Amino acid sequence: MKHATRLYLVLAIVTVIAAIAVPLTVYRSGSTALPPWAAFVRPGQLSSAHAFLEGKCESCHTPNRGIQAETCIACHVSAPQLLVKPATAFHANVEECAGCHVEHQGNSVRPTRMDHGVLEKIAARGKDHPTALDCQSCHTPRDKHQGYFGKECASCHLATSWKISGFLHPSPRSTECSQCHKPPPSHYMMHFDMMDKMITGEKEARVEQCFSCHQTDSFSNIKGVGMVKVH
Ligand code: HEC
Ligand code: HEC
Ligand code: HEC
Ligand code: HEC
Ligand code: HEC
Ligand code: HEC
Ligand code: HEC
Known part of the structure; x- marks a missing residue:
C-alpha cells in the first residue's frame, strides 16, 4: 500500500x-x-405508525432526558383495546415504555417487542417485595389446558415461548386423553349420540374415551372420517 x-x-x-x-x-x-x-x-427508519414524526425527533427524545414515558403518554392517553385484555391491562398505570416499545427498526416492523424483564424491573422498584410475575393474572385466557394443569404456568413454561423444547405429545395410542383434555359441552348433550356417534360409528364409546374418535394433531381430525367442519 x-x-x-x-x-x-x-x-x-x-x-x-x-x-x-x-x-x-x-x-x-x-x-x-x-x-x-x-x-x-438516526439508528434506522421509524415504524410506519410513527413515520409522520420523521424529522421531529424531539417528539420522543426529550433533551437531556432521552425517552420518557410522559412523552409517549401525551399522544397515547387512551387505548381502550389494551385495557380490556388481561395481558395488556397493565398499560393503565405503567411508567415505562422503552424496552417493550422499540423504534428505528424500519417501517415494516411493529414497534412492539414484549419483554417480561421490564415488568420484573418495574415490580422490583415498587413498595412490595419483588415477587415472581403472576403469569396467570395476565395469561388465563391463553390457558390451553382448561385449568387441568393448575395456575403455576411458570412451573412448566418460560416467558419466551409457550413451546416447551423436548415436549413430545403422548402417543396416539394413549387411552388417557381425558386426563389432559376437556370435551366441548356439546359432547354432554344429545348432539353426542345423534351426531358424534353416528359420524364415527363408535356407538359404544363413552365421552371420556376421546381416543376412540380423535387423533392427536387436531380435534377436528376424526378417526376414519378425516377433518370434520365444526359449527
Ligand atoms: C406525536 C404523537 C406521538 C408520540 C410522541 C408517540 N406516538 Fe405512538 N403513535 C402515534 C400515532 C398517531 C400512532 C398511529 C395510530 C395509532 O395506532 O394509534 C402511533 C402508534 C403507536 C403504536 C402502535 C404501532 C403499531 O402499529 O403496532 C405504539 C406501540 C406506539 N405508538 C407507542 C409509542 C411509544 C412507546 C412512544 C414513545 C416512545 C410513542 N408511541 C410516541 C402518535 C405518537
Ligand atoms: C412490559 C412491556 C410493555 C410496556 C412496559 C409497555 N408496553 Fe405498550 N404494549 C406492549 C405489548 C406486548 C403490546 C401489544 C399488545 C397486543 O398486540 O395485543 C403493547 C401495545 C401498546 C399500544 C397499542 C398498539 C396497537 O397496536 O394498538 C400502545 C399505544 C402502547 N402499547 C403504548 C405504550 C406506552 C405509551 C407505554 C409506556 C407508558 C407502554 N406501552 C409500555 C408491551 C408493553
Ligand atoms: C416515535 C418515537 C421516536 C422518534 C420520533 C424518534 N425516536 Fe429515536 N428512539 C426511540 C426509542 C423508543 C429509542 C430507544 C431504542 C429502542 O428501544 O429502540 C430510540 C433510540 C434512538 C437512538 C439510540 C440512542 C438512545 O437514545 O437509545 C438514537 C441515536 C435516536 N433514537 C435518534 C433519533 C433521531 C435522530 C430521530 C429523528 C430523526 C429519532 N430518534 C426519532 C423513539 C423515537
Ligand atoms: C402483566 C402481564 C403479564 C405477566 C404477569 C406475564 N405476562 Fe407473559 N405476556 C404478556 C404480554 C402482554 C405478552 C405479549 C402479548 C400476548 O401474547 O398476549 C406476553 C407474552 C408471553 C408469551 C409469548 C411470547 C412469544 O413471543 O410468543 C409467553 C410464553 C409468556 N408471555 C409467558 C409468561 C409467563 C411464563 C409468565 C410468568 C412467569 C408471564 N408470561 C407473565 C403479559 C404478561
Ligand atoms: C404441567 C405443565 C404445564 C403447566 C403447569 C402449564 N402448561 Fe401450558 N403447556 C404444557 C405443555 C407440555 C405444552 C405443549 C408444549 C409444546 O407443544 O411444545 C403446553 C402448551 C401451552 C400453550 C400452547 C402452545 C402452542 O402454541 O401450541 C399455551 C398457550 C399454554 N401452554 C399456556 C399455559 C398457561 C397460560 C398456563 C398457566 C395457566 C400453563 N400453560 C400451564 C405444559 C404446562
Ligand atoms: C364418539 C366419538 C367421540 C368421542 C368419544 C369424543 N369425541 Fe370429540 N368430537 C367427535 C366428533 C365427531 C366431533 C366433530 C363434530 C362435533 O363438533 O361434534 C368432535 C369434536 C370435538 C371437539 C371440537 C373441535 C373443535 O375444533 O371445536 C373437541 C375439542 C373434542 N371433540 C374433544 C373431545 C375430547 C377431549 C374427548 C374426550 C374427553 C372427546 N372429544 C370425545 C367425536 C367424539
Ligand atoms: C399428559 C397429558 C396429555 C395426554 C394424556 C394427551 N394430551 Fe393431547 N395435548 C396435551 C398438551 C400439553 C397439548 C398441547 C397444548 C394444547 O394445544 O392443548 C396437547 C395437544 C393436543 C391436540 C392439539 C390441540 C390443538 O388445539 O391444537 C390434540 C388434538 C390432542 N392433544 C389430542 C389428544 C388425544 C386424542 C389424546 C389421547 C390419545 C391426548 N391428546 C392425550 C396433553 C396431553
Whole structure:
C-alpha cells in the first residue's frame, strides 16, 4: 500500500467513527436542537405508525432526558383495546415504555417487542417485595389446558415461548386423553349420540374415551372420517 493510500484509509475510518460516536453521545445525553446530521445519526427508519414524526425527533427524545414515558403518554392517553385484555391491562398505570416499545427498526416492523424483564424491573422498584410475575393474572385466557394443569404456568413454561423444547405429545395410542383434555359441552348433550356417534360409528364409546374418535394433531381430525367442519 502506498503511503498516501494508507493515510486516506486512516482518515476515512476516523471520520466514520466520529460521525457515529459524536452524535450518538450527544443524543444519549439529549441535545437541545435537531442537528443537521440527525437523519444520519438516526439508528434506522421509524415504524410506519410513527413515520409522520420523521424529522421531529424531539417528539420522543426529550433533551437531556432521552425517552420518557410522559412523552409517549401525551399522544397515547387512551387505548381502550389494551385495557380490556388481561395481558395488556397493565398499560393503565405503567411508567415505562422503552424496552417493550422499540423504534428505528424500519417501517415494516411493529414497534412492539414484549419483554417480561421490564415488568420484573418495574415490580422490583415498587413498595412490595419483588415477587415472581403472576403469569396467570395476565395469561388465563391463553390457558390451553382448561385449568387441568393448575395456575403455576411458570412451573412448566418460560416467558419466551409457550413451546416447551423436548415436549413430545403422548402417543396416539394413549387411552388417557381425558386426563389432559376437556370435551366441548356439546359432547354432554344429545348432539353426542345423534351426531358424534353416528359420524364415527363408535356407538359404544363413552365421552371420556376421546381416543376412540380423535387423533392427536387436531380435534377436528376424526378417526376414519378425516377433518370434520365444526359449527
Ligand atoms: C406525536 C404523537 C406521538 C408520540 C410522541 C408517540 N406516538 Fe405512538 N403513535 C402515534 C400515532 C398517531 C400512532 C398511529 C395510530 C395509532 O395506532 O394509534 C402511533 C402508534 C403507536 C403504536 C402502535 C404501532 C403499531 O402499529 O403496532 C405504539 C406501540 C406506539 N405508538 C407507542 C409509542 C411509544 C412507546 C412512544 C414513545 C416512545 C410513542 N408511541 C410516541 C402518535 C405518537
Ligand atoms: C412490559 C412491556 C410493555 C410496556 C412496559 C409497555 N408496553 Fe405498550 N404494549 C406492549 C405489548 C406486548 C403490546 C401489544 C399488545 C397486543 O398486540 O395485543 C403493547 C401495545 C401498546 C399500544 C397499542 C398498539 C396497537 O397496536 O394498538 C400502545 C399505544 C402502547 N402499547 C403504548 C405504550 C406506552 C405509551 C407505554 C409506556 C407508558 C407502554 N406501552 C409500555 C408491551 C408493553
Ligand atoms: C416515535 C418515537 C421516536 C422518534 C420520533 C424518534 N425516536 Fe429515536 N428512539 C426511540 C426509542 C423508543 C429509542 C430507544 C431504542 C429502542 O428501544 O429502540 C430510540 C433510540 C434512538 C437512538 C439510540 C440512542 C438512545 O437514545 O437509545 C438514537 C441515536 C435516536 N433514537 C435518534 C433519533 C433521531 C435522530 C430521530 C429523528 C430523526 C429519532 N430518534 C426519532 C423513539 C423515537
Ligand atoms: C402483566 C402481564 C403479564 C405477566 C404477569 C406475564 N405476562 Fe407473559 N405476556 C404478556 C404480554 C402482554 C405478552 C405479549 C402479548 C400476548 O401474547 O398476549 C406476553 C407474552 C408471553 C408469551 C409469548 C411470547 C412469544 O413471543 O410468543 C409467553 C410464553 C409468556 N408471555 C409467558 C409468561 C409467563 C411464563 C409468565 C410468568 C412467569 C408471564 N408470561 C407473565 C403479559 C404478561
Ligand atoms: C404441567 C405443565 C404445564 C403447566 C403447569 C402449564 N402448561 Fe401450558 N403447556 C404444557 C405443555 C407440555 C405444552 C405443549 C408444549 C409444546 O407443544 O411444545 C403446553 C402448551 C401451552 C400453550 C400452547 C402452545 C402452542 O402454541 O401450541 C399455551 C398457550 C399454554 N401452554 C399456556 C399455559 C398457561 C397460560 C398456563 C398457566 C395457566 C400453563 N400453560 C400451564 C405444559 C404446562
Ligand atoms: C364418539 C366419538 C367421540 C368421542 C368419544 C369424543 N369425541 Fe370429540 N368430537 C367427535 C366428533 C365427531 C366431533 C366433530 C363434530 C362435533 O363438533 O361434534 C368432535 C369434536 C370435538 C371437539 C371440537 C373441535 C373443535 O375444533 O371445536 C373437541 C375439542 C373434542 N371433540 C374433544 C373431545 C375430547 C377431549 C374427548 C374426550 C374427553 C372427546 N372429544 C370425545 C367425536 C367424539
Ligand atoms: C399428559 C397429558 C396429555 C395426554 C394424556 C394427551 N394430551 Fe393431547 N395435548 C396435551 C398438551 C400439553 C397439548 C398441547 C397444548 C394444547 O394445544 O392443548 C396437547 C395437544 C393436543 C391436540 C392439539 C390441540 C390443538 O388445539 O391444537 C390434540 C388434538 C390432542 N392433544 C389430542 C389428544 C388425544 C386424542 C389424546 C389421547 C390419545 C391426548 N391428546 C392425550 C396433553 C396431553
